[in-house]
Amino acid sequence: MTPSETRAIVTLSLLAAFVDGEKHERERAEIKRIAEGLSEADGVQLPMLYRDVLMKRVSLPAVAAELKSSESKQLAYEMAVCVCDADGTQSEAERMFLADVRTSLGLDAPAAKQFAKEAEEIAAVPLSTAVAAAAPSATVDNAELDQAILNAAILNGALELLPETLSTMAIIPLQMKLVYRIGRAHGYELDSGHVKDFLATVGVGLTSQYLEQAGRKLLGGLLGKVGGGMLRGLAKQAVSSGMSFAITYALGHVAKRYYAGGRTLSTQMLKEAYASVTQEAQGLQTRYLPAMQEKARTLDAGKILSMVRSA
Numbered sequence: 039m040t041p042s043e044t045r046a047i048v049t050l051s052l053l054a055a056f057v058d059g060e061k062h063e064r065e066r067a068e069i070k071r072i073a074e075g076l077s078e079a080d081g082v083q084l085p086m087l088y089r090d091v092l093m094k095r096v097s098l099p100a101v102a103a104e105l106k107s108s109e110s111k112q113l114a115y116e117m118a119v120c121v122c123d124a125d126g127t128q129s130e131a132e133r134m135f136l137a138d139v140r141t142s143l144g145l146d147a148p149a150a151k152q153f154a155k156e157a158e159e160i161a162a163v164p165l166s167t168a169v170a171a172a173a174p175s176a177t178v179d180n181a182e183l184d185q186a187i188l189n190a191a192i193l194n195g196a197l198e199l200l201p202e203t204l205s206t207m208a209i210i211p212l213q214m215k216l217v218y219r220i221g222r223a224h225g226y227e228l229d230s231g232h233v234k235d236f237l238a239t240v241g242v243g244l245t246s247q248y249l250e251q252a253g254r255k256l257l258g259g260l261l262g263k264v265g266g267g268m269l270r271g272l273a274k275q276a277v278s279s280g281m282s283f284a285i286t287y288a289l290g291h292v293a294k295r296y297y298a299g300g301r302t303l304s305t306q307m308l309k310e311a312y313a314s315v316t317q318e319a320q321g322l323q324t325r326y327l328p329a330m331q332e333k334a335r336t337l338d339a340g341k342i343l344s345m346v347r348s349a
Contacts, residue, residue: 039110046104047114047256048084050139052091053098054121055245057135064238065125068246072253084253098135102142111143113261116203117252119154123161124210124248126230156343157204163211163346165218165230178223178298187290190216190349191319192326195283196333198251201261206252208342209282210244213237215349216286217293224297239305240292240312242285251281280323283330287319288312 039047055069073088090096105111118139122132140150194209214233221228234244255261292311296303303311337345 039107039113042104043106043110044256045083045087046101047110047117048253049087049091049096049101050098050114051117051121051249051252052087053096053101054118054132054135054139055249056091057122058129058131064241065243065246068241068243069249072246072250098138098142102139105143111145113203113256115139115143115145115150116153117256117261119157120203120207120248120252121245123157124207125234125244127158127161157207159343160204160208160211160346163215163343165215165228165233166222180294183220183223183290183294186219187216187287187294188326190290191283191287192329192333193349194286195280195323195326195330196337198255198280198282199330199334200337200339201255202339202342203252203261204342205337205339206255206261207248208346209251209286210247211346212349213242213286213289215346216290220290220293221297226297226301236293236296237289240289240308242289242312247285254281280320280327283323283326284316284319287322288315291315 052069052073070088073084087096102111105114115136119136122128122136128136136154140147190212194212197205197209197212200206214230214237217233217236218228221233237244252261289312292308292315295311296308
């Protein structure tokens with residue numbers, strides 16, 4: 039893709055992030071942080087794009103006109119869909135926006151709607167499925183929870199290596215199910231709203247996390263590159279942020295402290311604990327890199343939904 043197409047895809051993703059007008063200020067701050075963190079990667083100048091979108095200086099028709107190839111149009115649409123679904127199922131405003139995107143890009147309607155349906159199904163997977171639905175035991179098995187946290191971190195680190203947009207999106211519901219499982223093991227029945235609040239409290243946004251993960255893949259030339267893309271991802275992982283592994287590992291261990299302590303940790307204590315464990319997790323990345331790479335080779339991108347359901 040050309041630099042102008044990459045800029046257009048990022049701009050469309052930012053438009054999708056703010057289309058419903060209901061983003062919490064902390065989520066907006068995270069998106070701004072991401073824009074500044076990926077500043078001028080590949081000549082995209084994300085901070086400028088972020089300001090243009092917030093000030094409504096860009097339009098969907100203008101963005102669509104920059105996308106020339108069928109590959110860039112499809113990828114732009116897929117990212118927009120996943121951004122809309124990252125924090126849950128789509129609002130009416132998001133549905134209308136995505137319909138306009140399909141029309142503006144001239145996409146095949148049945149195929150585009152099928153992708154949106156698949157993304158919506160991943161976003162709507164309930165927390166209490168499979169292992170997570172098992173009745174809590176009288177005592178907490180800390181060793182078992184530690185292994186579950188590590189396994190989830192490795193799985194999400196592996197998903198970060200795959201080039202498919204839905205693989206990236208699946209990381210978020212898997213993190214939510216992990217927190218749910220930990221809470222339930224300590225006797226707390228959580229709903230999705232509570233889990234989302236927990237993630238937001240420690241500083242993990244849903245839309246912003248997807249934007250950062252997908253944005254790094256896109257700017258690194260990995261997103262959408264089926265086949266060889268994964269091999270390049272495996273090669274680059276050693277020098278990448280390993281963000282999904284670290285975030286999942288930290289969320290799991292902070293959730294374990296929080297629920298084991300009777301949910302008494304303050305917001306500031308949760309944030310500090312999350313920052314500390316994230317740093318620890320980043321130090322573990324190299325140790326578990328081979329496990330992530332091996333897991334990535336065995337994942338079937340066509341079965342992402344069933345994998346999220348069974349987690």
